Amino acid sequence: MNSTTPKSVTILGSTGSIGRNTLNVIRRNPDRFFVKAISANKSVDEVRKQIVEFHPETVVMIDPVAAETLRKEYGDMIMTGDDALNEISSRQNIDIVVAAMVGFAGLRPTIEAIRAGKRVAIANKETLVVAGELMTALAKKTGAEILPIDSEHSAIAQCLIGEAPESIKRIILTASGGPFRTRLKETFGSITLSEALKHPNWVMGRKITIDSATLMNKGLEIIEARWLFSVPLEKIDVIVHPQSIIHSLVEFCDGSIKAQLGAPDMRLPIQYALGYPDRLAHEYDVLDLLINNRLDFEQPDIDKFPCLRLAREAGERGGLFPTILNAANEIAVEAFLNEKIGFDEIPRIIEQVIQNSPRDSAQPLNALSDDSINKGIGRIYHADAKARENAQKLVAKKVFVS
Numbered sequence: 117m118n119s120t121t122p123k124s125v126t127i128l129g130s131t132g133s134i135g136r137n138t139l140n141v142i143r144r145n146p147d148r149f150f151v152k153a154i155s156a157n158k159s160v161d162e163v164r165k166q167i168v169e170f171h172p173e174t175v176v177m178i179d180p181v182a183a184e185t186l187r188k189e190y191g192d193m194i195m196t197g198d199d200a201l202n203e204i205s206s207r208q209n210i211d212i213v214v215a216a217m218v219g220f221a222g223l224r225p226t227i228e229a230i231r232a233g234k235r236v237a238i239a240n241k242e243t244l245v246v247a248g249e250l251m252t253a254l255a256k257k258t259g260a261e262i263l264p265i266d267s268e269h270s271a272i273a274q275c276l277i278g279e280a281p282e283s284i285k286r287i288i289l290t291a292s293g294g295p296f297r298t299r300l301k302e303t304f305g306s307i308t309l310s311e312a313l314k315h316p317n318w319v320m321g322r323k324i325t326i327d328s329a330t331l332m333n334k335g336l337e338i339i340e341a342r343w344l345f346s347v348p349l350e351k352i353d354v355i356v357h358p359q360s361i362i363h364s365l366v367e368f369c370d371g372s373i374k375a376q377l378g379a380p381d382m383r384l385p386i387q388y389a390l391g392y393p394d395r396l397a398h399e400y401d402v403l404d405l406l407i408n409n410r411l412d413f414e415q416p417d418i419d420k421f422p423c424l425r426l427a428r429e430a431g432e433r434g435g436l437f438p439t440i441l442n443a444a445n446e447i448a449v450e451a452f453l454n455e456k457i458g459f460d461e462i463p464r465i466i467e468q469v470i471q472n473s474p475r476d477s478a479q480p481l482n483a484l485s486d487d488s489i490n491k492g493i494g495r496i497y498h499a500d501a502k503a504r505e506n507a508q509k510l511v512a513k514k515v516f517v518s
């Protein structure tokens with residue numbers, strides 16, 4: 117990217133944790149970036165502040181009532197609806213799209229951004245989990261750049277610079293282990309919502325915080341890494357590293373291991389994705405190795421955290437299984453957040469939905485032509501809806517595999 121002309125940015129999900137951190141990065145780098153469009157769900161007050169400070173050309177509110185409220189104040193620049201979301205992702209005068217919506221809802225606008233050949237800074241890992249095969253194939257055709265905002269994947273991308281793909285022996289994703297790393301499995305049924313929402317190292321949105329507590333987050337990240345770096349699943353390992361100082365590692369064929377270290381601050385991977393290949397100077401906390409002078413590692417406990425196994429299995433089966441896994445997880449996590457099910461019931465619902473899914477779900481998503489990309493997306497939407505329906509039934513009935 118040319119560093120002299122400021123780049124225009126669309127932020128999908130501007131009021132979430134990643135969205136607000138992205139605005140923080142843009143605020144500190146006004147000579148490099150400016151906000152062209154934002155989207156949010158219904159946080160009217162927060163969006164109002166963002167409009168005043170960043171002067172976006174367009175604001176898309178997912179919630180029509182919130183859109184109407186803001187339209188009275190700001191007129192036609194306030195939009196709503198899926199088409200508006202797709203438009204601000206693919207508009208000609210946009211350089212970078214930050215995909216920071218939560219969950220499957222971010223899929224269509226992210227695809228549109230890739231189709232339009234944008235730089236897509238992607239925090240919305242669920243889209244890569246369900247459609248990574250199609251997204252990476254499409255990006256190859258359109259010249260779109262997909263750059264990870266996820267801290268682990270940003271670390272891997274940084275470790276891979278200058279390295280030949282065939283020299284990668286394995287990718288090692290680090291996991292903090294979440295708040296229940298040392299808790300006894302027998303007590304998982306009594307985990308409360310507030311306990312699960314307390315992540316030891318990172319401040320994040322509610323959905324990803326629960327995913328981190330079940331280790332589903334790491335499972336999704338395995339699948340995410342596979343598509344981002346074109347590395348087979350069997351070459352992607354997970355290691356628990358409670359301090360979250362090493363953000364991930366790559367082992368090469370000569371036995372050498374490269375790691376990226378840093379303070380747990382999402383602004384670093386965000387500005388790396390926005391500014392790549394440049395590194396931007398910053399004023400954030402610097403990692404002091406004399407204070408953070410200890411790095412521990414342990415094996416993840418698959419028995420205690422079955423979501424990690426379920427995600428890997430879904431990735432191995434391929435096709436629509438990652439979509440089914442993700443949909444069931446989104447419903448189960450939402451039910452847990454609404455205190456309708458227990459923490460230990462999240463993996464049981466997911467496992468049951470996967471078991472009940474159609475046999476042909478493993479059929480690959482062919483991504484060779486425009487037509488097949490659209491067909492693939494159609495299949496993903498259908499499988500997602502079915503899996504959600506099944507998961508909702510299980511939540512209502514509370515009947516799971518034990």
Ligand code: MG
Pocket residue numbers: 266267268337
């Ligand atoms: Mg991560």
